[in-house]
Amino acid sequence: MFKLVEDPCYYCLCFYAVLVLGALLCLASQLWKMLKQLNDEEESRGVEIPPGSLGFPFIGETVQFMAAINSGKGFYEFVRVRSLRYGNCFKTNIFGETHVFVSRTESAKAILNNELGKFTKRYIKSIAELVGNQSLLCASYHQHKLLRGRLVHLFSTNSISLLVKQFDQLILNNLNCWEDGATVIVLDQALKITFKAMCKMLLSLESGQELEDLQEDVGHVCKAMLAFPLRFPGTQFYKGLQARKRIMSTLEKIIRRRREGLDSKNEDFLQHLLAEDENSCSDGLMYRLSDAEIQDNILTMIIAGQDTTASAITWMVKYLGENQKVLDQLKAEQLQLAEKTSKKLFLTLDDLNEMPYASKVVKESLRMASVVPWFPRLVLQDCEIEGYKIKKGWNVNIDVKSIHLDPMVYSEPNNFNPSRFDDESKPYSFLAFGMGSRTCLGMNMAKAMMLVFLHRFLTTYK
Numbered sequence: 001m002f003k004l005v006e007d008p009c010y011y012c013l014c015f016y017a018v019l020v021l022g023a024l025l026c027l028a029s030q031l032w033k034m035l036k037q038l039n040d041e042e043e044s045r046g047v048e049i050p051p052g053s054l055g056f057p058f059i060g061e062t063v064q065f066m067a068a069i070n071s072g073k074g075f076y077e078f079v080r081v082r083s084l085r086y087g088n089c090f091k092t093n094i095f096g097e098t099h100v101f102v103s104r105t106e107s108a109k110a111i112l113n114n115e116l117g118k119f120t121k122r123y124i125k126s127i128a129e130l131v132g133n134q135s136l137l138c139a140s141y142h143q144h145k146l147l148r149g150r151l152v153h154l155f156s157t158n159s160i161s162l163l164v165k166q167f168d169q170l171i172l173n174n175l176n177c178w179e180d181g182a183t184v185i186v187l188d189q190a191l192k193i194t195f196k197a198m199c200k201m202l203l204s205l206e207s208g209q210e211l212e213d214l215q216e217d218v219g220h221v222c223k224a225m226l227a228f229p230l231r232f233p234g235t236q237f238y239k240g241l242q243a244r245k246r247i248m249s250t251l252e253k254i255i256r257r258r259r260e261g262l263d264s265k266n267e268d269f270l271q272h273l274l275a276e277d278e279n280s281c282s283d284g285l286m287y288r289l290s291d292a293e294i295q296d297n298i299l300t301m302i303i304a305g306q307d308t309t310a311s312a313i314t315w316m317v318k319y320l321g322e323n324q325k326v327l328d329q330l331k332a333e334q335l336q337l338a339e340k341t342s343k344k345l346f347l348t349l350d351d352l353n354e355m356p357y358a359s360k361v362v363k364e365s366l367r368m369a370s371v372v373p374w375f376p377r378l379v380l381q382d383c384e385i386e387g388y389k390i391k392k393g394w395n396v397n398i399d400v401k402s403i404h405l406d407p408m409v410y411s412e413p414n415n416f417n418p419s420r421f422d423d424e425s426k427p428y429s430f431l432a433f434g435m436g437s438r439t440c441l442g443m444n445m446a447k448a449m450m451l452v453f454l455h456r457f458l459t460t461y462k
């Protein structure tokens, strides 16, 4: 009934396939030899290239990088292992590009201070596709300057004061719910609260289907940022791209409603951007943000602010749980403040200034956790770092986590000791929020949210 596959064409096809595969392998190995030879020649001329392995031809060490992401130890594990093996400066190849990791404060200073000359910020293409080409995170030098100039006004003292009140309200509502649950997963709760805080601050979204859908879609985009960039239906990356499309269309709808006056006037970032936009049109002098820029940057701020702040809060709870002495000292400070503020419904920005020890707890938590473990930059000119030649077109990453845990920079770096910040830190030793022209825009907001959380957490719970 069945015909055996004896068709000569079938054998021909197999033969050609094997032949093509063989030729490709030959080509790859020749190319690899040539590259290696070039590398060896440079080294023999006395120009040292950082140590480290470039892995297999074409794929480099991408497989090992993805394995670290999926291992449960987190993507920093990939860097940690290599930094132990090769030292302060090493190279690798991920997604077809050469990456160098550096971990000295002097290198951090040179790179973060020299944005225009030799380095510029760049995320890999797949991340840029997810957050959007108009995002502040991906903008090149000139575009970044214009965008940042417009966005920085949003992070005023007034905005922070408003956020303190709104965040306090959110925390109080959520802590009430915690009482019913036997086990609380801090990260999940923190993610919910910080997402709501971001959406309220940016878009005045507080509840409803639009907010729930947005939360789910932002979750897909965040997962896709760490996934292998395969754009086939069913892959994590594809889901992220689809989610981005839905987010953009929701933001488009919200902007349209605002312009048509269908939404009530809100005191949020979007309203400021739309108002600034109208003003800029009338005087014609300021840089006008396009709708695409507004949308990409609203998404950027949700992503930049939610996960980071939630992780920082979670790490802080963990460190406090492990350090009874610190917890006792902190609690004493917070109970004293609670007495002073007992007549007020919500905390104010001034109250946060009455928390000197809590501020050090926040700083120490950020140092130990290094929520953003490295900062990527693209090399624009051949240069030398840590005595090694770094080539134009390579990526150089400041390994902040290594700096934060370097015993030459911080004594007993693995001890959670907020009082280490009684003295001023060495320059470029505390980089939780970056430094220079790309410093975190939401730095003061993140610190404020962490302080409000600490206060309510410690004065409400045993």
Ligand code: HEM
Residues within 6 Å of the ligand: 121, 136, 137, 148, 300, 301, 304, 305, 306, 308, 309, 312, 371, 372, 374, 375, 376, 431, 432, 433, 434, 435, 437, 438, 439, 440, 441, 442, 443, 445, 446, 447
């Ligand atoms: C604990 C929480 C946070 C941490 C640890 C953190 C960390 C950072 C770091 C390290 C950078 C600079 C990376 C680099 O130089 O490559 C950055 C940039 C940025 N962050 Fe944050 N961040 C936090 C919270 C926030 C919040 C709450 C917002 C907004 C509401 C925000 C918005 C941004 C933006 C827009 C940038 C890009 C700045 C630019 O490129 O000019 N971040 N953040």
